[in-house]
Amino acid sequence: MMTKGKKTHLAQLLGPGKKKRTRFLRYSIPALFLVGCVLLGVLIFHPEPPMQKIENCQQMVERARKANAELYAREWYLAAVEDWDRMVQQWRQENNRWFFNRDYDQIASLCDSILKLAVLAEAQALQSADSLRLAVEGEISFVSYRIQQIRDYSGSLPSKHKIASQLSQSEILFLESKEAFKRGDIQQTIRKIRQAQTLLNGVEESLNSMTLGYFRQLPLWKAWAKETVEWSRVNKQAAVIIDKFAHTCLVYDHGQLIHEFPAELGKNWLGAKQQYGDSATPEGKYAIRQKKAGAQTRYYKALVLNYPNETDKKNFQSAVKTGRLSSEARIGGFIEIHGEGAKGVDWTQGCIALKNEDMDRLFDMTRVGTPVTIVGSLLDNPPQVVEE
């Protein structure tokens, strides 16, 4: 009864002949209301992106970047950045969908992963930066020490231009590494210090091969020295030992060491004398053949040795025969212990030069026939370039 009355009232409102419109409105208003409710529901309950997580990730990645994680925790950092890029792309894709069709779950899980990776990257970067800095500082100190050791060691050996030049280059690289370290460029510091180390390895190898080859005869030299001292003791006379490596002239009397004079040698003293003109000081057991003084010598006073002895001659002939020396090579001679030394450099053509005062003493203590033994070294073991 009530519905009928209402219909009549609506029909009256719309006017006559509008029954169709009345029916349309009767269905469309509730339908619009329903659609409105659904839209409102969607508006209220649609999925939201995990903003808090995203912002946390962003801050964490920034912190990792600030801690130089790209340098010190590269793996973690790059993984975090890769996930971040993936997350932003995914987010963009979701934003392009209809809002009721968006799904931010994957973004949330990517955020969790980014956060973990960035935290790890920052922590590792901070730790690595400290330890790397310490390690690099240690390496700088070690290289500095190594340069000094090699410099000291090579200073006692015949000057070799190539070695001196390599050593100098490595020192420049070392100084460059220090500069890079000062301005905080750890990568460049490491690069330069490694280059310096490589050059130093080459220098060390050259020096070692020079000295190790040289020290092969050490047992023989020790035996010669022992025999010479024993001869001095038994014959109660003076005997002379020249230690080339130590650059000393040792004078024994009655088997006792009584003098130790600094000596200068041939320019190319490291190694045995091979032939005339090689500026090497020979190694062997000799004796004084002649004593010269005044106008007889240019070098204040001189004790001429009986070089070459029989062994030298045999070695020379064998070297020529086997082709190690040219057939035109000559064995040389006139090896002396003379004065005019103390020049601070190995400068002779193979002789042994002493200070004039020392030469006076030696001259007085010796006679023709006094044994003079020249040895490469009397050390117990071959020296190492850099001691451990």
Place this chain on the structure above:
Amino acid sequence: MKKIHFIFALSAILALSLVLGCAKAPTEKVDAAKAALEQAKTAEADRYFADDFKALNDSLNAALVEIEKQNSRYSFSRKYSRAVALLDYSTAHAASLAEKTAARKAEVKAAVDQKVIDINLAVSEAKGLLAKAPKGKEGRQALEDMKSEITTAENTVPEITTLVNSGDYLSASDKATAVYAKVTSINDELKSAIAKVSGKARKSS
């Protein structure tokens, strides 16, 4: 009837204005900021002003996040003003950082050029000192080694020039400083050896 038409028309205008009136993402500004940052990187801002460059990267990232944050909203409620401000900041600062980098590079280059002049002067001085240096007890071998070191230092100067020409001014600066330090240390050593000898000579006279 007129009333119904009016309601529908009003709804249509409202819906249209909502759609047309939505803010649009500042894609052009994003591209501009990215290009400015790339330019700063090409200028080596990441090498000369690493921290500033990182900060710029962070602000670009923040802007991108802000844009997506707004994109997640309904089109009628999007506001890109914060993103635009961040992008404008990034673009402007990237440009000024590129300029600052160029100025710093010019400074470093000028310093390297000056250092090369200083090295050449120091090498000439070293050669003069070598001629005057005592050759006696003080060690002729040491002098030989110094001569070799000076030659090595002199031969390094073209390497510095190569680095400068390739635009790697920082490495050039490191090398120039190292070479200069090496040559001056040799000069100091020579000077002190010469001074010792002249001191002795004065005493004996």
